[in-house]
Amino acid sequence: MKKFEFTGETKTISLLFRTATLHRIRAVAEFGLVKIGDLGGWIEKEENLSHEGKAWVCGDAKVCGDAKVWGNAKVCGDAKVWGNAEVCGDAKVWGNAKVCGDAKVCGDAKVWGNAKVWGNAKVWGNAEVCGDAEVCGDAKVCGDAKVWGNAKVCGDAKVWGNAKVCGDAKVWGNAEVCGDAKVWGNAKVWGNAEVWGNAEVCGDAKVWGDAKVWGNAKVCGDAKVWGNAKVCGDAKVWGNAEVCGDAEVWGNAEVWGDAEVFSASHVLVIGAIGSRDDFTTFFRDKDNEITVKCGCFLGKIDKFLEKVTQTHGDSKYALVYRAAVEVARLQIDLSGEAPKDADE
Numbered sequence: 001m002k003k004f005e006f007t008g009e010t011k012t013i014s015l016l017f018r019t020a021t022l023h024r025i026r027a028v029a030e031f032g033l034v035k036i037g038d039l040g041g042w043i044e045k046e047e048n049l050s051h052e053g054k055a056w057v058c059g060d061a062k063v064c065g066d067a068k069v070w071g072n073a074k075v076c077g078d079a080k081v082w083g084n085a086e087v088c089g090d091a092k093v094w095g096n097a098k099v100c101g102d103a104k105v106c107g108d109a110k111v112w113g114n115a116k117v118w119g120n121a122k123v124w125g126n127a128e129v130c131g132d133a134e135v136c137g138d139a140k141v142c143g144d145a146k147v148w149g150n151a152k153v154c155g156d157a158k159v160w161g162n163a164k165v166c167g168d169a170k171v172w173g174n175a176e177v178c179g180d181a182k183v184w185g186n187a188k189v190w191g192n193a194e195v196w197g198n199a200e201v202c203g204d205a206k207v208w209g210d211a212k213v214w215g216n217a218k219v220c221g222d223a224k225v226w227g228n229a230k231v232c233g234d235a236k237v238w239g240n241a242e243v244c245g246d247a248e249v250w251g252n253a254e255v256w257g258d259a260e261v262f263s264a265s266h267v268l269v270i271g272a273i274g275s276r277d278d279f280t281t282f283f284r285d286k287d288n289e290i291t292v293k294c295g296c297f298l299g300k301i302d303k304f305l306e307k308v309t310q311t312h313g314d315s316k317y318a319l320v321y322r323a324a325v326e327v328a329r330l331q332i333d334l335s336g337e338a339p340k341d342a343d344e
Helices: 301-312 316-331
Strands: 004-014 019-027 039-043 267-273 278-284 290-294 297-300
Touching: 004 039, 267 316, 278 316, 290 301, 290 316, 297 301, 301 316
Parallel strands: none
Antiparallel strands: 004 019, 019 039, 267 278, 278 290, 290 297
């Protein structure tokens, strides 16, 4: 049984390589919230909208080419669906959103605002793509994930779980962002990189190669994490820090500033120690020296010793800090050169 008919009203629109004549539709059956006689949106041919289920095109929305809207899906507002795209299930596309190419939006997914889903991209589950965000290539956004702002997810990238990609962030290649992870600001994640758990990559930070960031870790500022490097636990990497090679930054480590860490022997975390019962991080820097992050202090190891003497004299705290410095000098390897990566 048919649920809509053409009203006889038409309009012509321009597509990439052709023009299309669209027809206004009107409901001839009652389904969902649609009543008999309700005007719908615009479709090029009857096959664009299924007569089964509660699927509907309304407002000034347009569906053309070989695109299909079916199931209980809704396309409304000024949204546009074309090419071989499909909107199905209980999905909803509205606002000025565009779905085209071979893209699919299904399940309970929502695409709205000025968002665009195209190529072979798929958005499903309870996922949401909005703002000026773009999902393209063979990318997948699913689960309860959200992509918004000017963010872009493309290539074979996958964003899922409760993950969020927003701002001007970009995720591409085979990268994966999942769990409750967040990639935002101008951050970029690509290659085979993985970001998951409650991890955050933000600012102008870059994570690529086979690098992994997880747990409650944060990579921000102008920091770079690449190669086979791992940043996890409650660790923080920021500033102009670079973590690469087979390096591992974990636990409560804080790697800042001009750090250049490319081996597990380039970072040492000792704690809780000192008057604050806090963790102190020693790491290799780009001058092939040791930098210390302790509370508000960030500087070379010799300056750290001066600060310890000024603050604690020869107290128990000073003795513990000095012992930690000696351990760091024995442990942290200052030989070798950092690897170079052509993907940067």
